[in-house]
């Protein structure tokens with residue numbers, strides 16, 4: 001179709017690994033190499049400011065305090081800061097879930113669909129490698145990729161569990177310590193650049209989306225079985241409401257006595273959930289066109305009542 005030719009560009013996002021350094025120190029180091037730091041980018045004019053960055057300039061993201069933004073096409077792949085795991089190349093959208101879960105150092109976190117580990121290593125960075133992250137994935141090959149990323153990032157607080165998350169026992173003694181869960185399950189990937197416009201045929205994929213939706217609901221439901229979980233973040237790189245709003249609303253219909261949806265980053269005038277769903281205002285929906293990120297969806301649930309409070 002004609003619409004497939006629209007060119008959308010995404011800048012280069014580099015995440016600062018707090019296990020190895022601070023944002024300030026990385027900025028100073030880049031400046032000594034000749035890069036020009038333009039400061040923290042204004043939230044209101046983010047898109048224009050980022051697209052106006054010239055070749056040797058970079059700035060700090062207005063929302064995420066560990067995310068540096070470089071012009072489209074910047075290649076830092078072989079830079080010593082990347083090779084040494086001080087900077088990690090990661091799309092801004094993919095950096096949102098860990099910030100929304102926002103674990104403090106010392107937290108006990110479960111990342112239930114963790115490979116290849118981008119968000120696991122981000123969680124560890126925010127926790128300054130203090131506390132414990134249980135990273136579960138059922139795909140052995142992807143877990144070895146994760147293992148290498150964690151090693152390069154200097155992460156030691158992660159326990160890798162090669163297992164189907166649906167078979168992880170929420171009632172075990174160990175599971176009782178878990179208070180935060182990240183749920184980033186397999187999805188259609190329709191938000192990733194190149195798959196969004198035209199190639200992902202919605203009508204013929206309807207059956208596949210229903211299957212994915214049921215799978216995502218089953219994973220998210222299992223996360224809510226962990227007795228002491230206080231916060232759950234759900235994310236996908238899908239643009240389809242079946243995998244996003246519909247999954248979250250279905251879960252809320254089961255857990256709303258105990259959990260509510262949190263309004264994520266209220267100061268950010270980005271797109272929210274698709275209108276017509278009861279909790280749309282709480283969700284984040286990011287897109288290349290508006291946010292200069294991959295297409296992405298995030299929702300956050302927070303406990304409002306303990307199970308033991310239940311009457312009857």
Ligand code: SAM
Pocket residue numbers: 094112113114115116117118119120136137138139142163164165166184185186187
């Ligand atoms: N969170 C990862 C990151 O940021 O790098 C990306 C996760 S990817 C979207 C989804 C992952 O879920 C895949 O690695 C897949 O193997 C895993 N997965 C799918 N079903 C699973 C299950 N039942 N139990 C555990 N892992 C599962």
